[in-house]
Amino acid sequence: MPSGTLRIIVCIKQVPKAQELQVDPKTQTLKRVGVPSEINPPDANALELALQIKDRQPAEIVVVSMGPTSFDESLERAVAMGADRAFLLTDRILGGSDTVPTAYALSETIRKIGGYDLILCGEETTDASTGHVGPGIAGHLDFPQITYISEIKIVDGKVRARRTAEDGTEWWETAMPCLLTVNFGCTKPRDPTLLGKIRVKRGGVIVHWSCADVGIDPNKVGLKNSPTIVAKVDTVHLPARARKVFQGEPREAVAQLLDALIEDGVVAL
Amino acid sequence: MTDAAHVVEDKSHFQGVWVFLEQRKGSLRDVSVQLIGEGRRIADKRRTTLTGVLQGHHVEAIARGAMGYGLDRVIIVDNPVLEIYRSRPYTNVMAHLIRKHKPEIVLFGASKNGRDLGGRLHAVLETGLAADCVKFDLDNEANLDMIRPSFGGKSLAHILCKRHRPQMASARRNVFLPPPHDATRTGEIVHETVELSAKDVDVELLEFTEFVREGGLRPEEAEIVVSGGYGLADAKNFVMLQELADLLRAAVTASRKAVDSGWMPKEFQVGQTGMTVRPKAYFAIGISGAVQHLAGMQESEKIIAINMDPKAAIFEIADYGIVGDLFKVVPELIRQLRERKEMKPQAAAVPAVAPS
Numbered sequence: 001m002p003s004g005t006l007r008i009i010v011c012i013k014q015v016p017k018a019q020e021l022q023v024d025p026k027t028q029t030l031k032r033v034g035v036p037s038e039i040n041p042p043d044a045n046a047l048e049l050a051l052q053i054k055d056r057q058p059a060e061i062v063v064v065s066m067g068p069t070s071f072d073e074s075l076e077r078a079v080a081m082g083a084d085r086a087f088l089l090t091d092r093i094l095g096g097s098d099t100v101p102t103a104y105a106l107s108e109t110i111r112k113i114g115g116y117d118l119i120l121c122g123e124e125t126t127d128a129s130t131g132h133v134g135p136g137i138a139g140h141l142d143f144p145q146i147t148y149i150s151e152i153k154i155v156d157g158k159v160r161a162r163r164t165a166e167d168g169t170e171w172w173e174t175a176m177p178c179l180l181t182v183n184f185g186c187t188k189p190r191d192p193t194l195l196g197k198i199r200v201k202r203g204g205v206i207v208h209w210s211c212a213d214v215g216i217d218p219n220k221v222g223l224k225n226s227p228t229i230v231a232k233v234d235t236v237h238l239p240a241r242a243r244k245v246f247q248g249e250p251r252e253a254v255a256q257l258l259d260a261l262i263e264d265g266v267v268a269l
Numbered sequence: 270m271t272d273a274a275h276v277v278e279d280k281s282h283f284q285g286v287w288v289f290l291e292q293r294k295g296s297l298r299d300v301s302v303q304l305i306g307e308g309r310r311i312a313d314k315r316r317t318t319l320t321g322v323l324q325g326h327h328v329e330a331i332a333r334g335a336m337g338y339g340l341d342r343v344i345i346v347d348n349p350v351l352e353i354y355r356s357r358p359y360t361n362v363m364a365h366l367i368r369k370h371k372p373e374i375v376l377f378g379a380s381k382n383g384r385d386l387g388g389r390l391h392a393v394l395e396t397g398l399a400a401d402c403v404k405f406d407l408d409n410e411a412n413l414d415m416i417r418p419s420f421g422g423k424s425l426a427h428i429l430c431k432r433h434r435p436q437m438a439s440a441r442r443n444v445f446l447p448p449p450h451d452a453t454r455t456g457e458i459v460h461e462t463v464e465l466s467a468k469d470v471d472v473e474l475l476e477f478t479e480f481v482r483e484g485g486l487r488p489e490e491a492e493i494v495v496s497g498g499y500g501l502a503d504a505k506n507f508v509m510l511q512e513l514a515d516l517l518r519a520a521v522t523a524s525r526k527a528v529d530s531g532w533m534p535k536e537f538q539v540g541q542t543g544m545t546v547r548p549k550a551y552f553a554i555g556i557s558g559a560v561q562h563l564a565g566m567q568e569s570e571k572i573i574a575i576n577m578d579p580k581a582a583i584f585e586i587a588d589y590g591i592v593g594d595l596f597k598v599v600p601e602l603i604r605q606l607r608e609r610k611e612m613k614p615q616a617a618a619v620p621a622v623a624p625s
Binding site: 128183244 | 293356357360380381382384385386387388389390391392393395396397398399400401408414418419420423424425426427428429430431432433471472473474475476477478479480493517525528529535536538541542549550561567570571572573579584585586587588589590591592593594597598601602605606609610613
């Protein structure tokens with residue numbers, strides 16, 4: 001790698017498209033079959049941040065994911081958007097891994113790729129929403145971490161990142177290599193380019209690795225090596241709502257609404 | 270850095286419930302107070318003690334104050350390196366204390382820092398961590414039943430960590446009620462020293478800008494929330510919502526689509542990836558009601574929906590609804606609210622003159 005070129009690793013997951021998820025009214029479970037997939041939206045925001053760095057300075061963007069080969073769809077999209085290469089850690093023994101084996105396996109994969117300066121993850125996934133894997137990878141690799149960021153500047157070989165806390169925004173600085181998790185919605189991910197699509201079509205940009213390829217201990221991954229299990233899932237029965245719709249012209253409907261809210265003691269004048 | 274897998278043969282070595290006490294600028298975070306209450310309940314049920322862990326610099330007063338919410342003991346680690354939250358030193362301190370004292374259960378608030386810490390720590394300790402829990406219980410083997418919403422709050426998943434210790438979980442803010450404070454409550458204060466060096470300060474805070482909400486209320490604390498969605502069509506139309514909110518003494522928030530469109534800052538987003546609110550009344554204006562949005566507001570006492578589309582999912586969970594053009598309905602709502610408010614002093618004036 002030429003000196004001065006940043007190697008940015010972006011961790012992504014493929015998730016069911018959130019807007020398309022619906023509950024089966026009969027079984028009260030989530031309908032997953034036939035639901036289209038997408039790059040986990042916060043991960044797409046992270047990828048876009050990486051691409052913006054590459055717009056400004058020499059950088060190589062390597063995308064990493066862990067999952068079944070159907071995840072190729074998202075890796076191809078990432079390359080078509082402008083990532084240079086992609087690695088998919090795919091192995092049956094990884095099935096059922098919770099965040100502990102996932103963070104371990106991804107950190108080993110990142111170690112194997114090597115030469116990294118910056119690792120970006122989305123703040124959380126839209127399907128599991130734990131936000132634990134990014135900090136977990138930083139823990140395994142013993143890297144500095146800055147979470148919930150929405151802006152990155154590279155200044156004098158150091159990383160500056162704007163983090164959103166509950167009560168304000170913080171600018172942090174750290175040395176590389178480091179891991180940052182990126183806020184959902186902080187960027188507008190770009191569309192794939194024609195050139196990117198051609199690169200995907202030519203092939204060879206996505207590499208599949210098994211656990212053995214990476215040197216992952218099979219006794220540390222998968223369902224049986226995951227500390228947590230989902231014992232059961234209850235359907236939430238929300239309290240029934242009145243669902244009263246006030247009819248008529250806005251003037252009438254609004255008057256009825258206000259009467260109801262005042263009577264309920266919700267609105268006081 | 271990491272241990273061998275923490276599968277525990279004899280779980281009885283792990284005892285006690287711990288709560289991570291998050292302090293910021295000299296005071297305890299509200300989520301930590303709420304968690305002391307829930308930790309107390311679990312500790313009592315498990316017939317064990319409740320310990321708070323407090324990291325910081327000159328934080329003894331915070332520890333004494335926290336005791337009154339129901340702790341038996343506070344472990345203080347006082348070090349200038351710990352004055353503000355940083356992932357690495359805070360993780361190292363927690364890992365050191367957990368290895369030394371072997372608690373059975375460790376709870377964190379699901380704040381930004383709580384999730385940042387828990388995520389790093391659970392990988393270092395190789396033990397289970399359940400995120401964003403809203404309820405806790407004990408199963409029939411006395412494992413902690415960690416209950417968290419899944420799929421945008423449509424279901425609740427029961428997470429167990431059976432073979433690893435400690436069992437760790439983060440808990441969502443404003444789910445557990447803050448316990449009453451008893452200033453006379455006494456407990457043990459233990460000072461622990463954990464070796465930290467300049468190397469542990471691997472991130473530096475350059476700048477902090479506090480959010481200013483000009484005249485606006487904090488959404489999590491407001492009794493009424495007025496929320497705008499994609500139907501608002503433009504950032505400038507949020508001025509209209511603010512006008513309505515001011516009349517209702519409400520806070521203004523937005524849906525993800527409105528935030529993604531750049532009409533409102535991210536910190537006002539309600540929903541799965543934003544904040545959760547439980548106001549007395551939630552006005553969903555131009556919001557269709559995707560499951561991810563509902564996750565952040567469905568526990569509101571009253572939900573009022575104003576939307577053009579009679580089939581919008583938001584009407585399914587609304588107490589009151591108006592189907593119509595929000596650009597006609599909201600101005601009318603503002604007009605009538607103002608009119609009724611102006612009428613009120615005249616009505617009140619009647620008893621005032623009666624005694625004379």
